[in-house]
Amino acid sequence: MIVLAGTIGAGKTSLTTLLAQHLNSKAFYESVDDNPVLPYFYQDPKKYAFLLQIYFLNKRMAQLKAADRVPNSVMDRSIFEDSLLFHLNADLGRATETEVAVYDSLLNNMLQELPQQDYHKRPELLIHINISFATMLNRIKKRNRPYEQITQDASLYDYYQTLNQRYSQWYENYHESPKIQIDGDQLDFVTDELARKRVLELVDQKLNTLHQTTAVAGNQQ
Numbered sequence: 206m207i208v209l210a211g212t213i214g215a216g217k218t219s220l221t222t223l224l225a226q227h228l229n230s231k232a233f234y235e236s237v238d239d240n241p242v243l244p245y246f247y248q249d250p251k252k253y254a255f256l257l258q259i260y261f262l263n264k265r266m267a268q269l270k271a272a273d274r275v276p277n278s279v280m281d282r283s284i285f286e287d288s289l290l291f292h293l294n295a296d297l298g299r300a301t302e303t304e305v306a307v308y309d310s311l312l313n314n315m316l317q318e319l320p321q322q323d324y325h326k327r328p329e330l331l332i333h334i335n336i337s338f339a340t341m342l343n344r345i346k347k348r349n350r351p352y353e354q355i356t357q358d359a360s361l362y363d364y365y366q367t368l369n370q371r372y373s374q375w376y377e378n379y380h381e382s383p384k385i386q387i388d389g390d391q392l393d394f395v396t397d398e399l400a401r402k403r404v405l406e407l408v409d410q411k412l413n414t415l416h417q418t419t420a421v422a423g424n425q426q
């Protein structure tokens with residue numbers, strides 16, 4: 206299982222599609238437009254932050270179980286980032302300490318579920334698409350989901366900025382699996398054919414290295 210990571214508008218969904226095609230495998234998407242809680246969350250984050258996380262956690266666990274059965278499956282967001290987003294929301298006063306404690310413990314419990322398959326919960330590779338704050342704002346504007354627009358709610362500017370900053374730190378501290386970072390400002394794999402090729406090359410190289418390491422480890426046993 207390969208998982209994509211990155212802030213809002215980083216291009217996770219698009220790269221998931223590209224990679225699944227490239228690897229001749231299956232893509233697993235978190236559908237955003239039919240998320241019943243998201244518009245409410247943006248309207249009243251304090252009231253709906255906890256419910257939104259429970260919604261995402263439930264969906265992602267189901268997705269993980271389905272993706273686990275497919276070789277080389279590609280997922281459009283990692284379960285680990287939900288925690289990053291929830292902790293940011295909690296720090297902004299949108300969730301109580303108790304809600305955070307309950308969420309953290311539930312996440313932990315769920316990740317330990319099916320212990321015989323525990324290693325499958327850790328992806329083979331995490332791909333972080335790193336974009337600057339300016340690119341993030343452009344993409345959000347261009348995509349035009351009403352509830353994400355800063356013109357609707359000026360406080361979103363700070364939320365997005367902090368989220369973008371926390372992602373860099375989060376990636377540095379991520380050690381659940383092998384990882385690779387793609388420069389999403391430089392490599393616009395959605396519109397630029399050459400960039401697309403380069404990104405797929407980078408991923409192939411990393412996967413080859415990982416497969417070689419696994420083969421060597423296997424031979425030594």
Ligand SMILES: Nc1ncnc2c1ncn2[C@@H]1O[C@H](COP(=O)(O)OP(=O)(O)OP(=O)(O)O)[C@@H](O)[C@H]1O
Nearest residue numbers: 212213214215216217218219237261282287290291
């Ligand atoms: N765990 C979470 N907590 C709060 N909001 C979340 C969480 N996960 C996703 N979101 C929200 O859901 C929406 C979709 O986010 P996400 O980054 O997954 O997809 P995206 O914006 O389509 O990204 P991409 O363009 O990279 O595919 C955003 O408004 C984001 O803020």
